[in-house]
Amino acid sequence: MGSEKTEKEENIGLRYRKSDFSKWFNEIIAKSELADLRYNAKGFLVHRPWSVMTMKAMYRIYEAELERNGHMPVWFPALIPERNFKKEAEHVEGFAPELFWITHTGDRRLSEKLALRPTSETAMYSMYSKWIRSWRDLPLKLYQSCQVWRCDTKATRPFIRGREFFWIEAHDAFETRKEAENQVKVDMKTTEQIMHREFGIPFMFVQRPEWDKFPGAVHTYAADTIMPDGKILQQPSTHLLGHNFAKSFEIKYRDRKGNEKLVWQTCYGPAIWRILASVIAQHGDDKGLVFPFKIAPVQVVIVPIGKSPAVKEACKDVRNRLADAGIRTMIDDSDKRPGWKFNQWEMKGVPLRIEIGPKEAKSGKLTLARRNNRKKEKISNKGVVKIVERAGNKITASLIKAADKFFYENIRSAKNMEELGAMLKLGGLVKVNFCSVESEGEPCADEIQDRFHAMIRGTRVDKKEKPTGKCIVCGKKAAHVVYVGKQY
Amino acid sequence: MGSEKTEKEENIGLRYRKSDFSKWFNEIIAKSELADLRYNAKGFLVHRPWSVMTMKAMYRIYEAELERNGHMPVWFPALIPERNFKKEAEHVEGFAPELFWITHTGDRRLSEKLALRPTSETAMYSMYSKWIRSWRDLPLKLYQSCQVWRCDTKATRPFIRGREFFWIEAHDAFETRKEAENQVKVDMKTTEQIMHREFGIPFMFVQRPEWDKFPGAVHTYAADTIMPDGKILQQPSTHLLGHNFAKSFEIKYRDRKGNEKLVWQTCYGPAIWRILASVIAQHGDDKGLVFPFKIAPVQVVIVPIGKSPAVKEACKDVRNRLADAGIRTMIDDSDKRPGWKFNQWEMKGVPLRIEIGPKEAKSGKLTLARRNNRKKEKISNKGVVKIVERAGNKITASLIKAADKFFYENIRSAKNMEELGAMLKLGGLVKVNFCSVESEGEPCADEIQDRFHAMIRGTRVDKKEKPTGKCIVCGKKAAHVVYVGKQY
Numbered sequence: 019m020g021s022e023k024t025e026k027e028e029n030i031g032l033r034y035r036k037s038d039f040s041k042w043f044n045e046i047i048a049k050s051e052l053a054d055l056r057y058n059a060k061g062f063l064v065h066r067p068w069s070v071m072t073m074k075a076m077y078r079i080y081e082a083e084l085e086r087n088g089h090m091p092v093w094f095p096a097l098i099p100e101r102n103f104k105k106e107a108e109h110v111e112g113f114a115p116e117l118f119w120i121t122h123t124g125d126r127r128l129s130e131k132l133a134l135r136p137t138s139e140t141a142m143y144s145m146y147s148k149w150i151r152s153w154r155d156l157p158l159k160l161y162q163s164c165q166v167w168r169c170d171t172k173a174t175r176p177f178i179r180g181r182e183f184f185w186i187e188a189h190d191a192f193e194t195r196k197e198a199e200n201q202v203k204v205d206m207k208t209t210e211q212i213m214h215r216e217f218g219i220p221f222m223f224v225q226r227p228e229w230d231k232f233p234g235a236v237h238t239y240a241a242d243t244i245m246p247d248g249k250i251l252q253q254p255s256t257h258l259l260g261h262n263f264a265k266s267f268e269i270k271y272r273d274r275k276g277n278e279k280l281v282w283q284t285c286y287g288p289a290i291w292r293i294l295a296s297v298i299a300q301h302g303d304d305k306g307l308v309f310p311f312k313i314a315p316v317q318v319v320i321v322p323i324g325k326s327p328a329v330k331e332a333c334k335d336v337r338n339r340l341a342d343a344g345i346r347t348m349i350d351d352s353d354k355r356p357g358w359k360f361n362q363w364e365m366k367g368v369p370l371r372i373e374i375g376p377k378e379a380k381s382g383k384l385t386l387a388r389r390n391n392r393k394k395e396k397i398s399n400k401g402v403v404k405i406v407e408r409a410g411n412k413i414t415a416s417l418i419k420a421a422d423k424f425f426y427e428n429i430r431s432a433k434n435m436e437e438l439g440a441m442l443k444l445g446g447l448v449k450v451n452f453c454s455v456e457s458e459g460e461p462c463a464d465e466i467q468d469r470f471h472a473m474i475r476g477t478r479v480d481k482k483e484k485p486t487g488k489c490i491v492c493g494k495k496a497a498h499v500v501y502v503g504k505q506y
Numbered sequence: 507m508g509s510e511k512t513e514k515e516e517n518i519g520l521r522y523r524k525s526d527f528s529k530w531f532n533e534i535i536a537k538s539e540l541a542d543l544r545y546n547a548k549g550f551l552v553h554r555p556w557s558v559m560t561m562k563a564m565y566r567i568y569e570a571e572l573e574r575n576g577h578m579p580v581w582f583p584a585l586i587p588e589r590n591f592k593k594e595a596e597h598v599e600g601f602a603p604e605l606f607w608i609t610h611t612g613d614r615r616l617s618e619k620l621a622l623r624p625t626s627e628t629a630m631y632s633m634y635s636k637w638i639r640s641w642r643d644l645p646l647k648l649y650q651s652c653q654v655w656r657c658d659t660k661a662t663r664p665f666i667r668g669r670e671f672f673w674i675e676a677h678d679a680f681e682t683r684k685e686a687e688n689q690v691k692v693d694m695k696t697t698e699q700i701m702h703r704e705f706g707i708p709f710m711f712v713q714r715p716e717w718d719k720f721p722g723a724v725h726t727y728a729a730d731t732i733m734p735d736g737k738i739l740q741q742p743s744t745h746l747l748g749h750n751f752a753k754s755f756e757i758k759y760r761d762r763k764g765n766e767k768l769v770w771q772t773c774y775g776p777a778i779w780r781i782l783a784s785v786i787a788q789h790g791d792d793k794g795l796v797f798p799f800k801i802a803p804v805q806v807v808i809v810p811i812g813k814s815p816a817v818k819e820a821c822k823d824v825r826n827r828l829a830d831a832g833i834r835t836m837i838d839d840s841d842k843r844p845g846w847k848f849n850q851w852e853m854k855g856v857p858l859r860i861e862i863g864p865k866e867a868k869s870g871k872l873t874l875a876r877r878n879n880r881k882k883e884k885i886s887n888k889g890v891v892k893i894v895e896r897a898g899n900k901i902t903a904s905l906i907k908a909a910d911k912f913f914y915e916n917i918r919s920a921k922n923m924e925e926l927g928a929m930l931k932l933g934g935l936v937k938v939n940f941c942s943v944e945s946e947g948e949p950c951a952d953e954i955q956d957r958f959h960a961m962i963r964g965t966r967v968d969k970k971e972k973p974t975g976k977c978i979v980c981g982k983k984a985a986h987v988v989y990v991g992k993q994y
Contacts, residue, residue: 056636057629059587059620064633067578067648074579090555091562095670096584096653097606099547115612118585120622123657124603132547134608134622141545145552148544160555165584169611182583 035302039247043299047176050307050366052298061174061181068366069177069294071315073184076290077163079312080186080212087204089159089188094141096164097132102140105266109139112233116168118181134167139234139259139285142189143267150281152272153193157201158281161188163290177295178251178506185289191269191281198258198282202239205256205286206479209241213253213288218310218417219243219296220425221253222447224476224501227455227463232285236260242475242503244428245299248445250475250503253296254288300421301390307367308390310417311410318347318406319363323356323375332379336372336402343403345410364389369413370406390416429501435469435490438502442470447503451496453489462491466502475501523790527735531787535664538795538854540786549662549669556854557665557782559803561672564778565651567800568674568700575692577647577676582629584652585620590628593754597627600721604656606669622655627722627747627773630677631755638769640760641681645689649676651778665783666739666994673777679757679769686746686770690727693744693774694967697729701741701776706798706905707731707784708913709741710935712964712989715943715951720773724748730963730991732916733787736933738963738991741784742776788909789878795855796878798905799898806835806894807851811844811863820867824860824890831891833898852877857901858894878904917989923957923978926990930958935991939984941977950979954990963989 035042047053052069065073081091097120103110118134121127135141142160150158165184174180188205192198206223213219221241231238232255240255263269264280273279301308311317320337322329333349340347350359356373363371373385384402387394390413397405428446432438441448453462455474463474477483477498485496523530535541540557553561569579585608591598606622609615623629630648638646653672662668676693680686694711701707709729719726720743728743751757752768761767789796799805806828810817821837828835838847844861851859861873872890875882878901885893916934920926929936941950943962951962965971965986973984 054633054636056633057583058590058632059583059585062583062585064583065581067580070579070581073581091558092555093553093558093561093653093672095545095547095550095552096655097547097550097670102546117612118608118620119610120606121609122607124605132606144546145542145544148542165581167584182585184581 035246035299035304039245039299042302044176046298046302046306046365052307053176055176059181061170063176063180063182068315072297072309072313073290073294075313075315076217076293077186079216080288080290081161081163083208083212084161084186084188087159087208088157089161089190092142092160092162093164094135094138094145094162096135098135098138098141100131100133102144103133105140106234106263107266108262109234113137113168116170118167118169135164136166136168137287138162138164138166138187139189139263140267143263143269143283146189146191146281147267147269150191150269150271153274156271156281157190157192157197159188159190159201161186175295175506177291177298180291183289183291185287185291188286190284190286191264192284193271193273193279193282195260195282198260198284201284201286202237202256202258205254205284206239206241208286209254209256209288213241213293214418216310216312216414217293217297218414218421219253219293219300220418220422222429222501223479225479226255226476227460227474227500229458229460229463230473230476232257234259234262236262239479240476242447242501243296243300244425244446244503245296245506246424248428248504250447250473250505251292251296252505253293254286256286257284259283259285300424301417302367305361305392306365308417309367309369310414311369312414314367314369315346316348316363316366316368317345317410318370318372319359319368320347320349320372320374321356321359321363322349322351323373323378326376326379328379329374329376332374332399336374336384336399339403340406343407345403345406360387364392370409372402388413432490432502433487438466438490439470442472442502442504445504447475447501449483449499449501450490451485451487452498452500453492453494453496455498455500462489465491470502470504472502472504475503475505477501523734523787523792527733527787530790532664534786534790534794534853540795541664543664549658551664551668551670556803560785560797560801561778561782563801563803564705564781565674567704568776568778569649569651571696571700572649572674572676575696576645577649577678580630580648580650581652582623582626582633582650584623586623586626586629588619588621590632591621593628594722594751595754596750597722601625601656604658606655606657623652624654624656625775626650626652626654626675627677627751628755631751631757631771634677634679634769635755635757638679638757638759641762644759644769645678645680645685647676647678647689649674663783663994665779665786668779671777671779673775673779676774678772678774679752680772681759681761681767681770683748683770686748686772689772689774690725690744690746693742693772694727694729696774697742697744697776701729701781702906704798704800704902705781705785706902706909707741707781707788708906708910710917710989711967713967714743714964715948715962715988717946717948717951718961718964720745722747722750724750727967728964730935730989731784731788732913732934732991733784733994734912736916736992738935738961738993739780739784740993741781742774744774745772747771747773788912789905790855793849793880794853796905797855797857798902799857800902802855802857803834804836804851804854804856805833805898806858806860807847807856808835808837808860808862809844809847809851810837810839811861811866814864814867816867817862817864820862820887824862824872824887827891828894831895833891833894848875852880858897860890876901920978920990921975926954926978927958930960930990930992933992935963935989937971937987937989938978939973939975940986940988941980941982941984943986943988950977953979958990958992960990960992963991963993965989 235257483499723745971987
């Protein structure tokens with residue numbers, strides 16, 4: 019770490035992202051004022067404006083895409099009666115240890131306790147059975163943007179693991195299995211469209227092994243990303259629920275021939291909160307945050323050099339033109355020195371900075387600085403809106419490129435356990451031949467867990483991979499190619 | 507009711523809004539699919555897409571205005587430790603009976619119980635004391651859009667009184683009392699700007715009597731509206747908190763001379779959920795909902811007449827042009843008859859309907875129907891975007907005009923108790939001379955409550971009104987002009 023550090027970086031106080039990722043991550047969250055960890059209930063985060071503005075932009079983009087593919091927004095109660103949970107056996111077993119229970123109001127004991135939603139299947143599906151009567155009511159595709167509460171007892175980490183987090187959950191019901199399977203594919207495409215192409219986070223969709231499915235699902239497909247320290251972070255997952263919940267909640271419809279049938283269901287859960295963790299981690303650098311253009315809380319900061327009326331006027335004029343074009347723009351006219359401001363807004367990840375001094379105010383040229391590569395150029399004042407939009411898109415494209423490079427460099431193959439161990443030390447995903455992912459308690463998975471503290475993430479979804487050799491653990495004929503990684 | 511009813515209204519099944527308001531209100535909420543009351547936890551509402559889309563539009567407009575006047579968004583935890591509540595004595599006393607308490611996670615008992623926020627003072631101010639150090643940190647103006655939970659034991663009513671409701675709360679801290687008092691005025695202006703001019707809900711801001719303040723406030727100013735049945739509904743209120751919370755949470759700053767001082771605080775709470783109740787009630791009619799243009803979930807519905815390719819093409823073309831201009835537009839190309847569709851979308855309150863048949867597709871003329879007055883006119887296809895925008899604004903203006911008329915017609919004066927009784931029977935607000943609003947347990951207020959089940963709402967804020975006679979109850983010299991009404 020030490021030697022390459024410049025004085026400026028010392029001032030900012032950040033450590034190098036790669037060499038001490040955990041420290042860097044916590045420091046950047048505090049220093050850029052994304053969140054405050056000092057709230058006096060354990061595992062709960064106070065979200066400050068800088069993270070809220072970013073997540074609001076992320077929500078808007080995600081919601082628009084869900085609505086484009088036929089979803090409508092709902093708001094269900096955050097409280098779920100105990101009896102609803104008990105309806106789906108696997109579901110209650112999976113979530114019971116993590117539920118927050120409301121037992122009293124005022125000083126009166128409730129006749130039935132209420133759980134804070136850890137996810138909304140058991141709230142929503144109790145109504146789906148009332149709303150769905152005929153094939154004409156299908157498909158039913160609803161989503162809600164909300165927070166959920168899970169009392170995870172593992173160490174909490176801001177935006178990665180906490181007791182309250184912000185997400186979207188989409189819950190769909192169909193006439194046929196084929197439509198449900200197709201929805202799962204659409205969910206994966208949505209993830210690609212938004213998380214990768216807009217937020218710049220590459221991932222691999224894998225089908226989770228039997229023992230790692232969402233409680234109540236037939237199949238779980240999850241997007242695994244790689245963090246800068248090489249650990250795996252689960253991002254949006256989509257689930258084929260089949261008839262499991264339809265049976266327990268009696269969600270039935272009359273088909274076109276008048277026969278009563280169970281609906282086929284799916285659910286999809288992009289956790290905006292956790293995607294933000296990837297955005298912070300993936301794009302940040304030694305100077306601080308770097309935001310993709312579309313989700314930056316402030317997209318352009320204008321820094322006046324000097325205080326002449328001409329400079330002030332020019333700043334306002336540029337700000338107004340950018341704001342009118344829908345670009346989130348602010349002027350930093352505080353009393354600090356320009357150099358301090360440059361550092362500050364670079365640390366906060368604002369994609370573009372425009373500097374306007376007396377020369378710029380006169381000449382019709384402005385100075386444009388890019389956060390990602392810290393290059394400066396002179397641009398025409400007249401064309402500023404188009405130039406900013408183009409530069410914004412270029413920044414996002416270059417963030418995606420760098421993130422992709424890192425991601426694919428960190429997918430490796432191992433032929434035996436020694437190689438697997440060595441590669442897991444490098445981090446990322448390791449591809450191996452494996453015997454079985456079909457039932458709980460596979461000893462070969464336990465072996466990998468015990469020896470390397472790593473997990474079988476699952477089998478790749480975007481292409482079929484046929485195993486050619488033997489299981490890396492037991493040496494029996496391999497039935498799957500799986501990916502292994504250490505997770506958060 | 508009976509005689510004026512037409513067959514169509516029978517079909518829709520609504521009752522006249524004025525003669526049986528409660529029934530009309532519940533029916534329109536169910537039939538227009540705003541919300542479902544059948545969720546199996548008492549007092550909790552399932553918000554269906556039609557209400558969520560409306561409230562999202564309302565949130566966007568309100569948030570933009572708050573940000574324009576210097577607020578930034580935050581998200582605080584929904585859970586508040588018991589010790590935070592206990593810090594401000596009046597506050598805990600006011601909210602304690604209504605708190606939802608979390609006592610367990612999984613099957614473990616918590617060492618300190620956590621309340622679901624009924625409002626966020628005690629969550630937020632615990633951090634304000636950490637964030638505010640110097641006058642340079644002031645003013646601090648933050649808001650959050652969230653839901654709150656209060657276990658009101660009175661009869662619940664959708665969007666009016668429930669155990670979970672959606673609102674915005676803004677919490678501001680200042681150096682001086684003057685700035686805080688000014689913020690209260692700004693909050694009242696914001697209410698006028700948004701609730702009246704955008705949502706079409708007229709109101710009167712009154713300063714609440716001592717016994718009816720927000721728990722912990724020095725002064726409470728609340729916007730009272732009148733519902734169609736003559737009852738009063740409290741809308742946004744803004745509170746001068748003074749030093750009350752600053753003392754209990756030790757929110758101090760160093761002033762410009764280096765002296766340590768307490769901050770001055772205010773908070774403001776527009777309940778989007780309850781404003782929607784007013785929107786439904788105020789603008790609706792015997793045919794169903796009527797939305798002001800800017801908050802309509804769908805602003806324009808296009809109904810094709812016939813199924814010719816030319817008609818389809820024309821519908822799509824108009825839809826695309828409207829959507830490109832940011833107008834929420836849908837084509838209803840379902841299999842129902844046009845007449846059924848007209849009724850359906852009128853019931854759901856869509857402000858404008860465009861009908862396109864073979865004639866319209868050919869001629870370059872379209873048929874535009876307005877929801878509020880149900881008038882039809884021919885418009886030019888070319889100019890549709892501008893015409894729709896203009897018509898939308900006109901609709902909102904005429905809704906405001908009608909609502910204002912109703913509101914001011916229902917403010918009356920009474921000289922004695924008999925008159926007061928007669929006027930309270932007519933509904934609305936009644937202006938009377940009154941002795942004292944300065945301390946708890948005023949016998950004259952109790953007398954009005956006992957005799958008429960009505961409450962002293964408070965003294966008018968927008969103009970000083972000097973009493974000239976005697977208190978309407980006890981006959982002593984009147985010190986205030988107050989407004990009396992029956993509330994929800």
